[in-house]
């Protein structure tokens with residue numbers, strides 16, 4: 001079957017699916033079957049990273065799918081521990097080797113780091129990779145407004161994408177506006193709130209998880225959809241690319257089935273009002289090149 005997601009334009013003319021599959025915390029075995037389910041459900045964008053330890057299974061899943069490589073949009077990311085010009089070039093080669101691909105569609109710096117010179121040198125390596133045609137687009141993750149300005153001032157290529165923590169409880173409207181003003185596409189990680197530890201059902205400042213938030217479940221009931229579908233539709237109507245992670249075939253299929261209904265302006269506003277301004281993931285100012293050395 002053909003890809004199910006609409007495509008959006010990046011600042012260099014490359015087209016990217018508006019919705020894809022994330023594979024953070026998916027084991028090697030889970031990744032292979034999740035990729036198969038996703039591709040047969042119409043996904044064409046897969047988001048992995050060096051630190052997820054499943055690049056090989058992503059590549060294998062794509063090769064086994066029977067879908068043309070050119071139809072797929074593969075993203076991977078530079079691990080913080082590999083920052084620096086030469087190290088980043090080497091790390092990219094190794095990622096391509098594990099993926100078994102000769103190019104990726106999008107290569108991202110995984111975090112801005114306190115070692116700013118290493119961050120800039122890594123971006124220069126990404127520019128070289130782009131220039132060599134081994135990545136069709138390059139971008140960043142987790143960059144704040146001033147970090148974007150400083151990166152752009154020190155380099156030649158404006159990032160195509162800024163992938164950030166973004167869900168109804170952390171909507172990041174100012175950063176969204178900044179990205180848009182710079183011509184950078186915003187991509188949401190933890191788009192349905194996966195980063196929130198919902199073990200006790202009462203977290204994140206006393207709120208429940210977005211998937212069980214009554215505001216969202218009420219809208220979902222009105223449309224005959226799941227809470228996840230409503231949230232993913234909210235991202236789409238905000239021009240945000242979303243990469244929900246799932247290893248469950250039914251959820252994988254339902255998560256991309258969001259392009260045949262629309263939320264009203266009032267419903268979009270209700271979702272916007274859920275923002276707490278509180279991030280769950282690390283603060284992008286606190287990360288250095290030794291962070292996440294254990295590949296969590």
Ligand SMILES: NC(=O)c1ccc[n+]([C@@H]2O[C@H](COP(=O)([O-])OP(=O)(O)OC[C@H]3O[C@@H](n4cnc5c(N)ncnc54)[C@H](OP(=O)(O)O)[C@@H]3O)[C@@H](O)[C@H]2O)c1
Pocket residue numbers: 021022023024025047048110141142163164188189190191192193194195211226228229243244245246247248251252254255
């Ligand atoms: N750049 C970065 O720094 C960064 C950081 C974190 C994540 N990411 C990327 O963003 C992707 C998504 O983020 P995430 O994995 O943290 O969170 P997420 O996609 O918001 O949520 C994933 C969680 O929700 C469950 N789930 C998926 N669909 C569901 C549905 N329809 N109903 C109920 N539960 C559902 C999944 O379980 P099942 O698998 O059992 O369905 C999983 O526990 C990652 O996989 C990764 O690719 C990037």
